[in-house]
Amino acid sequence: MGVEFGLLGPVVARDADGSSLPLGAPRHREVLGRLLVARGRVVPVARLVADLWEGEPPAGAVGSVRTFVAALRRALEPGRLPRTPSRLLVTDGPGYALRAGRDAVDAWRFEDTIARAAEAPPQAAVALWDEALALWRGSVLADFPAAAWASAERARLEALRLDTVERRADALLATGAARDAVADLRAHVAAHPGREDGWVLLATALDRAGRRGEALEALAQAGDALAGGRGGRALARTEARILSGTEDSAAEPAGTADSIWNRAAASWDRSVPARSRARLHATAGLLRDLAVTGADGLVEAGRHRRDLVAAAETTGDTELAARIIGSYDVPAVWTRADDPEAAGELSRAAARAAARLGPDGPAALRGRLLSVVAVESRGDAAADAPLARAADAPADAPAAEPWRRRAAGASEEAVRLARRLGDPALLAFALNAAFMQSFGDCGSAARRDALGAELARLAVDHQLPEHEVLGRIVRLQALAGLGDFTAADTEAEEIDRLAHRNERPLAGVFTAWYRALRICEAEGWAAARTPYLQVLADTADCGMPGLTRGAAALVALVPIMREDALPDPGDFAHLDAGPYRPWLDPLLLAASGATEQAHKALATVPRPPHDHLQEALWCVLARAAGAVGHVPVLRRAREELTAAEAEYAGAGSGLISFGPVSHHLAAINAALDAHAPSSSATADGKL
Known part of the structure; x- marks a missing residue:
């Protein structure tokens, strides 16, 4: 339609002759800028109102937005006949969209x-x-620097x-x-x-x-x-x-x-042409190796991997894109994604590639893509709906949380394909995926120990040193969860030896954390406090924020959860609880005497993620629920933790331990008994 738009500087619109179109007041230009940023997607009117008036919008905000849109339509399509729908700034469902071609927007x-x-x-x-640089007229959306x-x-x-x-x-x-x-x-x-x-x-x-x-x-x-x-x-x-x-x-x-x-x-x-596909293949291999060199390499590999996958998909070659996506079989050991958004993108890219290949595509390539789906969907990274509440009775997980069914199914099929093909490298990757999907229920440490043992044996037999390290870390965590600390000690020593020999420094992050946990189990919190402070400082920049963010708050909970106590909220005031904040808040509210607020928090808090720390977080919720008499959460915690009765709460992470799960279950039962309705009250119809 001959209109060109500018975001790389103040918001502008120009006609086919290059003349600026009269966009009107700043609010008109802001609406245009907001629609351009949406890249053709519909922006609901309510979203426009919230974005234009940060805080409390005026009473007539919706009408004002419609007025701005009408004025913009007149400015952008001055020759449009009355009552003729706009072809450029269109109404679509609950909002508006700007239908501009890629050549029409400078950005x-x-x-x-x-x-x-x-x-x-x-x-x-x-x-x-x-x-490209000549397109820039100033800072992006220069007339709305604070938006x-x-x-x-x-x-x-x-x-x-x-x-x-x-x-x-x-x-x-x-x-x-x-x-x-x-x-x-x-x-x-x-x-x-x-x-x-x-x-x-x-x-x-x-x-x-x-x-x-x-x-x-x-x-x-x-x-x-x-x-x-x-x-x-x-x-x-x-x-x-x-x-x-x-x-x-x-x-x-x-x-x-x-x-x-x-x-x-x-x-x-x-020697290699700039547009050669060999460059994509070589870059994929380089990033895979870079990811295991240390913290800096892991961060850089993750940053460039998204761009590489995007570049591979733009080639239009389905099999090439699938090979690039499936080539990143870097051992993954932690169930909370470092970058959930990126993990979701990569999981979806792998699923798209697998769908395009179809069931008759190369089996080994399909197995790799399915492994990527399962690994990148770790924990609840692939969740596409709110998590169920901890206070609710457990629902049928495959029906209630379809993303878990998809990820678990992907790992199971990947393992089947790898076993059928007899491909050890593919099987190692698929077993890693199976490990990532092994946290569907509490009390799965024995299963993870078996997975780790198989992975380590496979890696030794077929000279896959990185996956041998992974298998032993998996066993280290599982053995700690089972309370077999002597066997876990042996795995820690072997991990350090392999990491040194194969130049894999990130493995030492996990053994350092385990040794602090081990001191706590053997000698108590007083002896472990200093080692924990040291490991927090030493691993803060290890390139794995999914592991380290919020870890200080978890460590601060250790002495509290190992005793029948409530925390001092002041001790947590300056700690970043990171992703664990929703499950810590009810306990801090209960400890501060805010019983009603704690009740409300427990009624709405989501269930703990299916990851290394789910047993520990159920124990935290149970402690809060016991303090304020929240029976639904107590019952749900008991139901979830019963399968882990023989394990140590949190120790399966290899980071922290809240002591035997059986101790927490006993406390839950005591709290339920204390808050059970009396027979006389029931007879009177009061409860």
């Missing part, structure tokens, strides 16, 4: 242009990067712009135009001093331009700018390369690992 053209640049050879890429509805899109596009500046500079370096890159890179790092890649590129450009002293000075400035941050390694490598005196590191002995890596990487870039 979308920017995204498409950088995607083309990423696949182009360096010379052509520079022109495309320039074309909460714009914050996510603003952050995403700004991050893409910074990445584009650096990739353009990288392409300039590849064409030999180092001098041309210097000025822009200086401005870039001055405006964004926390960008380590920008500093590396600036130092490289200065060095290649014959200004080695300035290059080293830039690296020194970068070190100051990044002090206390997450940078450093790339700077050190760049400095070593510059000091060696040759850009291609030829001064290094030819047989050193770094020299071989540098030469092989350079040969790869020269």
Whole structure:
């Protein structure tokens, strides 16, 4: 329809001649910006009202929104006949949508242009990067800098712009135009001093331009700018390369690992075409290996994996996309996803690929995709509806929570396929998926021990060291849950030995936590307090927020839950309970004497997630319910925990232990007896 829109700066609309259209007052432009951010999706009127008037909207807000939309329609389609429906700003169900093509919105053209640049050879890429950056007229949605509805899109596009500046500079370096890159890179790092890649590129450009002293000075400035941050390694490598005196590191002995890596990487870039599918396959393998190198590698691999999967899906080659998605068989040991949103996206991508392959597709590839679905659906990461309440009687889980049925079914089919094919690597991945889906009920430590033992044996027989480490961690946790701490000690020692030999430092996170738990079991909380404080500090930046976020609050609960006590709410005031907040709050309310509020919280709190800590969280809820006499939660907790009576509450996590489940069950029964209705009250009809 000839109208073009701008988000990369103030919100604008232009006609086919490039003339600005009169959009009216700021509220009109804000409605337009909000609809553009929705990317063609319908925005309900209620959502528009909430976004435009943060806080309490005025009484006539809905009518005002409709007035704004009507004015925008007149401005965007001035030649539209009266009573003719708009073809651009349409009414759809409960709201409005803007039907604009990708070429009609500057932000979308920017995204498409950088995607083309990423696949182009360096010379052509520079022109495309320039074309993309020329679309920017200022900050994203510059006339609405404080709008909460714009914050996510603003952050995403700004991050893409910074990445584009650096990739353009990288392409300039590849064409030999180092001098041309210097000025822009200086401005870039001055405006964004926390960008380590920008500093590396600036130092490289200065060095290649014959200004080695300035290059080293830039690296020194970068070190100051990044002090206390997450940078450093790339700077050190760049400095070593510059000091060696040759850009291609030829001064290094030819047989050193770094020299071989540098030469092989350079040969790869020269030899493999930019759009070759071999690059996607190689990147997938690189990210898989990167994920097990340590905390930084795990974080970076996770960040790039989403982009890689998206790139593979855009090829339109179903089998290629399936192979890329299914290649990431990195051992997964924790049931709470580090990034639930990303996990959900990856699970859905794997499910789409499996559906496109169909039941007659390659069986091994289907098995890998099903394993991805199960692993990424860990805990309740794939939940597409609110969780059932803890106060409700347990429903038929497959019917009430279909996402669990899908994930469990995926893991079961993956294991069947792997066993039928006799593929040990696929079976190891499928067993990992089965482990992730083994938390459907409390009291499953024995089953997990069996899974871990099979996985470890398989890995030893077929030289799969990463999965041997995984199998032993699974056993370590399960044995702790079963209270067999002597056997768990043996697994911890073997895990540390394997991790050292195979350079897998992240395994040490789990053994460090287990040893604090072990001291607590053997010597009591007083002896374990200092080791727990140490392990909290040592593993805070291990790259696994799903494991560590909220862990300090769990540790603070240990001495309370191991005794028949209530917490001091003040002890938790400054602790981040993270994802465990919903299950901790009723206990803190009960402890503070807010009985009615605790009752209400217990009536609405969702059931604990199906993960490593479900038994521990049921015990926490039971302690709160016992304190305020909430019988439905007490009964539900008893029903859930009875299957785990022989286990230690929480110890199956390998992180913390609240002591024997049997002790908590005894307390639940005592509380139920104390709050049971008396016969006389029942006879009087009072209860």
